[in-house]
Amino acid sequence: MLTGLLNRWLLLALTCLAALVTIDNDYYLSLLNFIGIHTLLVVGLNLLMGYAGQISLGHAAFYGLGAYTSGILTTTYGVNPWLALLLGLAVGSLTAFVIGIPALKLRGYYLAMATLGFGIIVYIVLNEAQSWTGGPSGLSGIPSFSLAGLALDTPRRLFALIWLMVGLILALSANLVDSRLGRALRALHDSENAAASLGVNTGRLKLIIFVWSALYAALAGSLYAHTLNFIAPGSFGFMFSIKLVTMVVVGGMASIWGSLLGAAVLTILPELLVVFHDLEVVIFGAILMVVMIFMPRGLVRGILDIWEQQKRWRQGRLSTGGRSAS
Amino acid sequence: MNVLADLLQYLFSGLTNGAIFALIALGFGIIYNATTIINFAQGEMVMLGALSAISFYHLKPSLPLAFVGGVATVIVVGLVFERLALRPVREPTPLTLIIITVGGAVLIKGLAMLYWGKEAYSLPSFSGEAPLYLGTATILPQNLWVLGLTALLVAVLEAFFRLTLVGKAMRACAYNARAARLVGIPPGRMVQLSFGLSAALGAAGGILIVPLTMGMYDMGTMLGLKGFSAAILGGLGSSLGGVLGGLLLGVAESLACGLISSGYRDAVAFFILLVVLFLRPQGLLGGRE
Numbered sequence: 144m145l146t147g148l149l150n151r152w153l154l155l156a157l158t159c160l161a162a163l164v165t166i167d168n169d170y171y172l173s174l175l176n177f178i179g180i181h182t183l184l185v186v187g188l189n190l191l192m193g194y195a196g197q198i199s200l201g202h203a204a205f206y207g208l209g210a211y212t213s214g215i216l217t218t219t220y221g222v223n224p225w226l227a228l229l230l231g232l233a234v235g236s237l238t239a240f241v242i243g244i245p246a247l248k249l250r251g252y253y254l255a256m257a258t259l260g261f262g263i264i265v266y267i268v269l270n271e272a273q274s275w276t277g278g279p280s281g282l283s284g285i286p287s288f289s290l291a292g293l294a295l296d297t298p299r300r301l302f303a304l305i306w307l308m309v310g311l312i313l314a315l316s317a318n319l320v321d322s323r324l325g326r327a328l329r330a331l332h333d334s335e336n337a338a339a340s341l342g343v344n345t346g347r348l349k350l351i352i353f354v355w356s357a358l359y360a361a362l363a364g365s366l367y368a369h370t371l372n373f374i375a376p377g378s379f380g381f382m383f384s385i386k387l388v389t390m391v392v393v394g395g396m397a398s399i400w401g402s403l404l405g406a407a408v409l410t411i412l413p414e415l416l417v418v419f420h421d422l423e424v425v426i427f428g429a430i431l432m433v434v435m436i437f438m439p440r441g442l443v444r445g446i447l448d449i450w451e452q453q454k455r456w457r458q459g460r461l462s463t464g465g466r467s468a469s
Numbered sequence: 470m471n472v473l474a475d476l477l478q479y480l481f482s483g484l485t486n487g488a489i490f491a492l493i494a495l496g497f498g499i500i501y502n503a504t505t506i507i508n509f510a511q512g513e514m515v516m517l518g519a520l521s522a523i524s525f526y527h528l529k530p531s532l533p534l535a536f537v538g539g540v541a542t543v544i545v546v547g548l549v550f551e552r553l554a555l556r557p558v559r560e561p562t563p564l565t566l567i568i569i570t571v572g573g574a575v576l577i578k579g580l581a582m583l584y585w586g587k588e589a590y591s592l593p594s595f596s597g598e599a600p601l602y603l604g605t606a607t608i609l610p611q612n613l614w615v616l617g618l619t620a621l622l623v624a625v626l627e628a629f630f631r632l633t634l635v636g637k638a639m640r641a642c643a644y645n646a647r648a649a650r651l652v653g654i655p656p657g658r659m660v661q662l663s664f665g666l667s668a669a670l671g672a673a674g675g676i677l678i679v680p681l682t683m684g685m686y687d688m689g690t691m692l693g694l695k696g697f698s699a700a701i702l703g704g705l706g707s708s709l710g711g712v713l714g715g716l717l718l719g720v721a722e723s724l725a726c727g728l729i730s731s732g733y734r735d736a737v738a739f740f741i742l743l744v745v746l747f748l749r750p751q752g753l754l755g756g757r758e
């Protein structure tokens with residue numbers, strides 16, 4: 144188990160290094176950077192959906208809060224980007240805390256609707272508070288990060304920064320999931336009442352994980368703002384929240400590494416489909432429905448389950464000496 | 470005096486929108502009662518109703534025919550949706566069902582965009598455009614059509630649930646599906662019926678409102694979500710609550726739009742939704758959760 148896990152980290156690090164050395168194409172590097180940013184979002188949402196069993200249909204709002212805090216502070220007030228990132232995290236997590244206290248008392252549909260409503264309100268405010276956010280046309284001229292005088296403004300330099308963050312967050316999340324908190328989370332997912340009866344403070348736990356996932360989203364948002372140097376409300380709407388849910392669904396519920404895969408597949412897919420841009424929405428919808436109907440634990444999990452079932456079935460047939468074949 | 474006229478004007482446009490929210494809210498309530506599912510694709514039924522009625526109207530310019538054609542098309546879509554998307558579900562937890570119906574909504578919207586494109590379509594008003602004057606406030610005949618037909622639909626629906634055998638069977642299923650099965654009511658059939666019925670209500674709402682707003686592939690999402698807010702505000706599953714919630718929401722939105730700022734119009738419904746969810750999740754008329 145431990146060596147397997149170690150191998151995965153080694154693989155990730157080596158792949159990143161190889162990508163950094165071999166890829167000499169800004170487009171591909173930028174694409175990888177967006178995969179990294181989306182991974183941060185999806186890991187956070189997966190902690191909430193896959194592990195805690197709580198849904199958020201407004202996760203793009205926390206992403207937007209991180210991005211806009213960074214954007215507004217650096218362009219209007221000339222704050223240092225690193226400091227703006229930290230403040231973005233503070234704004235994102237504080238908002239999640241305030242919204243989470245009443246929202247997480249709700250279950251199922253009510254929670255889905257509360258997060259959705261919150262997401263739409265944030266989106267409307269981003270559009271309407273023009274003097275702050277620049278309105279629908281967005282906020283441009285956001286400065287890049289700089290490290291010891293070196294501006295992180297090329298895709299290659301950003302790649303190093305973003306994937307370092309991804310590595311850190313993945314490690315942190317894998318640790319979290321294997322901790323006492325992670326076990327309590329899984330208990331909560333299976334049965335809230337049973338978890339509560341075993342002494343898990345379910346309300347507090349849900350709030351912690353909600354704030355935690357909002358923190359990841361705000362981090363991703365701030366990175367996005369300083370990567371693209373431009374933000375507009377369109378990137379933080381309801382549709383993006385749905386895309387994030389799709390990424391979780393494709394990567395598999397309760398799978399940290401699956402999140403990386405889900406983010407990668409669904410970030411690359413629209414690029415491949417750029418010719419059929421209009422098909423994107425149809426495909427996202429179809430994926431959500433088909434996967435959830437037939438593989439409620441997500442695409443990767445579902446395929447693995449089927450594969451294992453087949454293997455067991457085949458082994459069963461061998462061990463009974465072909466009796467079942469007759 | 471001017472303020473009063475303005476208020477009257479806001480009240481009327483609010484009631485008109487509110488009537489549509491009420492129809493959508495009733496649709497949510499019917500499916501919720503039969504299955505405890507929230508069908509997030511309900512808003513897309515509104516859009517499909519409006520756009521297919523417009524397509525029928527282009528084939529043959531008769532409004533009653535377009536109305537019937539639009540509603541019939543959407544009923545078929547609602548039934549097929551239940552059959553293909555919800556009946557085969559392996560693990561019907563709220564989380565999976567939310568994702569499936571949201572996926573369905575996105576899929577239907579995407580397909581509508583492929584079929585109808587991104588332009589806005591119009592349907593003529595049911596009886597002319599000449600405004601009526603009520604003091605200094607003006608009312609379009611279409612506003613009266615929306616209010617009148619909504620009232621009629623609500624009355625027919627209520628009569629159906631109270632007076633007919635099938636309607637009573639549906640209510641029995643909502644109270645207790647197992648007990649209903651014991652007395653010979655097929656719950657599966659009732660679930661199907663509820664999807665057809667709520668699709669029809671949504672479609673009717675869409676066709677009624679489209680002469681006032683223009684129809685586009687993306688009109689359903691916002692209407693659906695506001696209809697759901699109305700359902701929650703009134704009390705999910707209560708039909709009187711759905712109507713009351715819809716009208717209240719419509720008027721609140723219209724007043725906020727007129728008196729405060731038009732940009733935040735859409736935020737009002739969701740603000741109210743959050744307040745209701747946080748303070749009284751069972752809604753105004755709901756007994757218990």
